[in-house]
Amino acid sequence: xxxxxxxxxxxxxxxxxxxxxxxxxxxxxxxxxTHAGYLLEVLERVGWIADPSRGDAQLKAWDPFSLNxxxxxVAASGFGIYLALAGIGSxxxxxxxDEDNLYLSxxxxxxxxxxxxxxxxxxxxxxxxxxxxxxxxxxxxxxxxPR
Numbered sequence: 001x002x003x004x005x006x007x008x009x010x011x012x013x014x015x016x017x018x019x020x021x022x023x024x025x026x027x028x029x030x031x032x033x034t035h036a037g038y039l040l041e042v043l044e045r046v047g048w049i050a051d052p053s054r055g056d057a058q059l060k061a062w063d064p065f066s067l068n069x070x071x072x073x074v075a076a077s078g079f080g081i082y083l084a085l086a087g088i089g090s091x092x093x094x095x096x097x098d099e100d101n102l103y104l105s106x107x108x109x110x111x112x113x114x115x116x117x118x119x120x121x122x123x124x125x126x127x128x129x130x131x132x133x134x135x136x137x138x139x140x141x142x143x144x145x146p147r
Contacts, residue, residue, distance in 0.1 A: 007094035011107025015087030018114040021080035025073055026117060040068065081118055087111030088130050095137045108134065 091108035095101075108130060116123030 005094075005100050005103050007090050007097060008099040008103025008107060011087045011090035011094055011104055012110065013107075014083055014090055015107045015110025015114065018080050018083035018087055019110050019117070021076065021083060022114045022118045025077050025080060029073060043067075077118065080114060084111040084114035084118070085126070087114070088126065092130065092133055092137065095134055098141060 087107050088111040091104040091111065094104035094107070112123065112127040112130060114123075115126045
């Protein structure tokens, strides 16, 4: 592995991580519908949060930073989408630097697949926009290279 292909390999790693995270979150959403409160129950078993006693129960105002299954899934989904976009961006940057096409193409596809898995319409739009950007970068390379 040479330093010349660093961004392409980086795009693969980030894209695979994004795909894994988004697929896991989608699985958790399906599981959450049948097992409400499961994530908090796991955190309680690990010892990261304490179960309040019934005497301590009180009505509190909604806090956007409170931890529950919904906010944990939304935060993880947002991070997965961020990683997918970072994988695509790293692949485009690798194309700009004229790195090996094998690495950056795989990273681009993994990031794009993660976006499609998260939201089909937005993922397909991002995939098409990234493909157009990739084609423009490759046509720039052909224009600049002597024959």
